[in-house]
Amino acid sequence: MNITSTREFNDEADRLRSSGDTKGLYDLAEKYGIEKEDVEDYLDGAETLATPLILALAAVERDRKKLDTKGVIGDWMGALESMAADSEDLAEKIVFDGKQIKGLLGKILKQAFEGKVRVNDDIAKAAGIRTPLYMGIPGTGDVKKIIGEFYGVTV
Secondary structure, eight states: OOOOSHHHHHHHHHHHHHTTOHHHHHHHHHHTTOOHHHHHHHHTTOSOSOOHHHHHHHHHHHHHHHHTOOHHHHHHHHHHHHHHHHOHHHHHHHHHSSOOHHHHHHHHHHHHHHTOEEEOHHHHHHTTOOSSEEEOOOOHHHHHHHHHHHHTOOO
16 A cells, blocks of 8 residues: 555554554554554554654654764754654655655755855864865755755745
8 A cells, every 4th residue: 555644644554453453553653663652552542653743753763773864964854853843744745755865865965065165264273174174064044945945845
């Protein structure tokens, strides 16, 4: 089954729970990064297995581990999570629009390289770094704008 929304995800979970297919339910949850404890709560009577935010956070966490994001790239992942918490539309798109998070990170990284500027020589020398030094790290506003454009949501 090709699931294209949180509603379809939860409908499939309902179908699996109703038919007694516990293995299928655990497999579905694992595919989308849902914790076993959440499945157990669902089996014990919780109304839904996941919200758009839960699914988005699971997707971000899966890619955080797979891509081994650290430093500023880890911060970009944090910005994505924060924005998903504020926008159900974005949370849905993170999981179901077919775009990979690595593509988003690539766009932000490209912006960082294209936006690099020369660092004042005195600052670079104070850090013990040879000059000239060029650096580019998009600010929070730029990162949010890129995320919004990538997923086609208003930020």
